[in-house]
Amino acid sequence: MKRKKIFIGVMLVCLIGTIIFFKEKDLFNGYFSTVKLQFLLNYISDNYLYDVDEKLGEEGIYTGYLEALQSKGTYYLNKNQLKTAKIRAEGNEFGVGLKLMWGIDEQFLIVVEVANNSPASKVGMRVGDCIIKINDVQAISANGEKIIELINNEAGESIQYEIKRDQALLNIQLTPEEIVLEDFKEEVIEDILYIKFNTVKEGTSSKLDTVIKQVGPENCKGIILDLRDVTTDNIKEINKISDLFLDEGTAFKVQTKQEGVVLYTTKEGAYTMNMILLTNQQTKGGMEALVLALKERGQILGGNTGGDAYLSQIITFEDGTGMSVASGKISDRYGEVLSEKGIEPDVRLYISEQERIAIFEKGYISKEEDSYLREAIKRLKSL
Amino acid sequence: MKRKSIFRSAAISLILISTILFTTAFADKYQGIVRKLSMLETVLNEYYVGDVDTYKLQEGIYKGFVSGIGDAYSTYYTQQEYDAFKEETSGIYTGIGIRMYLESEDNSIVIKEVFDGSPAQKVGILPNDKIIKVAGKNVSGNDYTLVTQLVTGTKEEDVSIIVYRPSANSTYEFNVTKESIAYPTVYFKMLDDEVAYIQITKFEELTHDQFKEALDKSKKQKAKGMVLDLRNNPGGLLRIAKEIVDELIPEGIIVSTKDKNGKSVEYYADNKYNDIPLVVLINGSSASASEVVAGALKDYNRAKFVGETSFGKGIVQTIIPLSDGSAIKLTTSQYFTPSGVCIQGIGIEPDVKVSLSTDKLLRMHQLKETEDDQLQTAIKVLKEDLAE
Numbered sequence: 001m002k003r004k005k006i007f008i009g010v011m012l013v014c015l016i017g018t019i020i021f022f023k024e025k026d027l028f029n030g031y032f033s034t035v036k037l038q039f040l041l042n043y044i045s046d047n048y049l050y051d052v053d054e055k056l057g058e059e060g061i062y063t064g065y066l067e068a069l070q071s072k073g074t075y076y077l078n079k080n081q082l083k084t085a086k087i088r089a090e091g092n093e094f095g096v097g098l099k100l101m102w103g104i105d106e107q108f109l110i111v112v113e114v115a116n117n118s119p120a121s122k123v124g125m126r127v128g129d130c131i132i133k134i135n136d137v138q139a140i141s142a143n144g145e146k147i148i149e150l151i152n153n154e155a156g157e158s159i160q161y162e163i164k165r166d167q168a169l170l171n172i173q174l175t176p177e178e179i180v181l182e183d184f185k186e187e188v189i190e191d192i193l194y195i196k197f198n199t200v201k202e203g204t205s206s207k208l209d210t211v212i213k214q215v216g217p218e219n220c221k222g223i224i225l226d227l228r229d230v231t232t233d234n235i236k237e238i239n240k241i242s243d244l245f246l247d248e249g250t251a252f253k254v255q256t257k258q259e260g261v262v263l264y265t266t267k268e269g270a271y272t273m274n275m276i277l278l279t280n281q282q283t284k285g286g287m288e289a290l291v292l293a294l295k296e297r298g299q300i301l302g303g304n305t306g307g308d309a310y311l312s313q314i315i316t317f318e319d320g321t322g323m324s325v326a327s328g329k330i331s332d333r334y335g336e337v338l339s340e341k342g343i344e345p346d347v348r349l350y351i352s353e354q355e356r357i358a359i360f361e362k363g364y365i366s367k368e369e370d371s372y373l374r375e376a377i378k379r380l381k382s383l
Numbered sequence: 384m385k386r387k388s389i390f391r392s393a394a395i396s397l398i399l400i401s402t403i404l405f406t407t408a409f410a411d412k413y414q415g416i417v418r419k420l421s422m423l424e425t426v427l428n429e430y431y432v433g434d435v436d437t438y439k440l441q442e443g444i445y446k447g448f449v450s451g452i453g454d455a456y457s458t459y460y461t462q463q464e465y466d467a468f469k470e471e472t473s474g475i476y477t478g479i480g481i482r483m484y485l486e487s488e489d490n491s492i493v494i495k496e497v498f499d500g501s502p503a504q505k506v507g508i509l510p511n512d513k514i515i516k517v518a519g520k521n522v523s524g525n526d527y528t529l530v531t532q533l534v535t536g537t538k539e540e541d542v543s544i545i546v547y548r549p550s551a552n553s554t555y556e557f558n559v560t561k562e563s564i565a566y567p568t569v570y571f572k573m574l575d576d577e578v579a580y581i582q583i584t585k586f587e588e589l590t591h592d593q594f595k596e597a598l599d600k601s602k603k604q605k606a607k608g609m610v611l612d613l614r615n616n617p618g619g620l621l622r623i624a625k626e627i628v629d630e631l632i633p634e635g636i637i638v639s640t641k642d643k644n645g646k647s648v649e650y651y652a653d654n655k656y657n658d659i660p661l662v663v664l665i666n667g668s669s670a671s672a673s674e675v676v677a678g679a680l681k682d683y684n685r686a687k688f689v690g691e692t693s694f695g696k697g698i699v700q701t702i703i704p705l706s707d708g709s710a711i712k713l714t715t716s717q718y719f720t721p722s723g724v725c726i727q728g729i730g731i732e733p734d735v736k737v738s739l740s741t742d743k744l745l746r747m748h749q750l751k752e753t754e755d756d757q758l759q760t761a762i763k764v765l766k767e768d769l770a771e
Binding site: 007029031032034036037039040041043044047048049050052053056057058059060061062063064065066067068069070071074076104105106107137138140141142143144145149255256257258303304310313315317319323325326327328329341350351353356357360361 | 391413416417419420421422423424426427429430431432433435436439440441442443444445446447448449450451452453454455457459487488489490525642643666667668670691692694695696698701703705707711713714715716717727728729730738741742744745746
């Protein structure tokens, strides 16, 4: 009898202990099953062909957690990525200044853009150069993961590029750095002011204002804002750009959790010249807010915009990592949220086969070959 | 009696205590992770303007953990994804039986192929028809994924489709019932009286049987030589690739694999094989199981190779299903061609290198036989062989 009591006593202590423990230690935490995660870890370390860096798996957890939202503007940033993301948020770039694309058969990379005043432009790299190897890794899609890691080079190391230009092979060493990007390129083509946007940052609107004043709006048959392949989260600057062309009113609205619906308004006084906007699938985010603001002011030519209604912002954590979070939802001045299909153009244009061949063979389309631009000029001249 | 009892209770306590100690160590390891996840969650609660699905977030954790090891081929499958994967590799799927492609010229969805005996064929859908409306919804190239979902699926249900037929310059409406059909992965035709053409698009469960059928047809039609087209074949089941090689080479090793502990497995061919003269077409998108086939045929000098260097995937993945219906796919071994080479990141070189011009690559889907320079070269090489 006494023995039984001792036995029951011991059992009870153990049971209570276990319950307290499970509660405190979050074995069944609200995020994942530790048992399942431990199984995956064991299985991977026992069977994965290569060595496992456990730290990477941990970072992967945060990446995967946020990726599961399937929100383009919401993602985890490790220490190096955070640094780069902050530079990008200011409208600049961290890197060697190359924009690359896979060659059509994915057996090399082709340079499609070289940023001015970048490490790549300083050593004379050109659009159309083919990259064969990076740090002795063949630039073929079978090595895709490794190649992308080397290109992103978030740690900022010096990297060796093997390049094929015409028939010559060149070896070039490039170290990434912060690159101050130009806001846009301007040019007057047949009395039309052509503005090709590159990025949006603080001051872009006043630079644009200066350029228009210099050219003289009365001398212009019209203005073309080329918004293809540009995205931004800098909604304040977008608002200022729209103000150049709109009279008093609401340009667009942004819905946030912190402040509710925010109205972005414009003041009296605007340039009144005819306007054409060029858009494509890569016109995204803040740039789409600009299209919404100006769609009744000018004509939209090209393809649907990207349909990315979300504006994101960067949050920094104490441990030096961070995240980007989609914190604003764009709608037009009437309150209609930007649709996933994007903004329909007034005149739909398609890239010709010739242009597609040019991109794959030379890495770019010249202004003379650019059918969207040609169409825009033709239309403005006939007005 | 008394001593035994005390002994027993002591033993049970010991077990319980060690369980607690074990789980403590276990939980501690994850405490930092949980703390950080709660930080991320706080940010989402305060700022995020989209919708949150907690189940998906949890699955995202496992997915991210597996992807976090930094291997493009290792992934975690949710239950839903794993079910879809199993169906795909079984070679049997439910759908209307068409293959489509995206025509970038006018951003439309065009039917490339209508499978023999499929529901789509029965109602009269033709290749080159453009899909303009599915289930009452107007569609363009932007809806490619959606259209794929609508014309396939696990249930045998009806779907209404409106197509535009350029040749007749008119639209047609069809009501098609999805059915279970075998997905053709092998195509056979005679290029002329002598030369048979077999294309393998993927290596799935039924691919070996379909390949044998094609070999029989070529025999019946008295083909003297054969072009085997492995271009744009991303691979699939290693086991099936091995069986196909077995049809073509004499007795000997086909391929061997080696895992991280150096344990190796070898696969052998039997002495029965088809000795028809062979030219194999490969390109940069011939990967994995395609390269197992190409590697073996090359090492046995069984075929000449025309085209471009193959993709270069020399590693093998294993899939382990988990008790909750999910699964993990992990890179577990390398494979070696009969001569002992691992082609990872290198690929297989053709004997005769022929590239297609950019404009031809861009309209690969509609390329005519006569325009296909790689195929024409393969035929030429084969004819030269036959003449010898």
